[in-house]
Amino acid sequence: MSQTPTPIPQxxxxxxxxxxxxxxxxxxxxxxxxxxxxxxxNQYLESEVAELMKSVSHAYTRGRFHPYNG
Structure with a gap:
């Protein structure tokens, strides 16, 4: 685990x-x-995030998602 833990909000x-x-x-x-x-x-959630990231990346490259330009 290379990430540093974030402090718990007050x-x-x-x-x-x-x-x-x-x-x-x-x-x-x-x-x-x-x-x-x-x-x-945690492993299950990490695999779900990885699958979602792949799906979003593929959809983005196919032009299904348009970036918000303000």
Whole structure:
């Protein structure tokens, strides 16, 4: 992972903590299972983004999308 983590916006710490608790609860409190589930979910999302990027790139080169010129 070459990206540096972005800081949590002020006031969102509670939401982040709630999300962590929810992820742990979904995996029965097993930290290792939670991490594995999050890695799988992240890989899925990365593959979806890659597919969308390919679709948008192909559509753009075919002239289906026109850039906004203000």
């Amino acid at each position: 006031g969102n710490e509670d939401a982040l903590e709630a999300s962590v608790d929810q992820a742990l609860d979904a995996c029965g409190g097993d930290v290792r299972a939670t991490i594995k589930a999050l890695i799988v979910a």
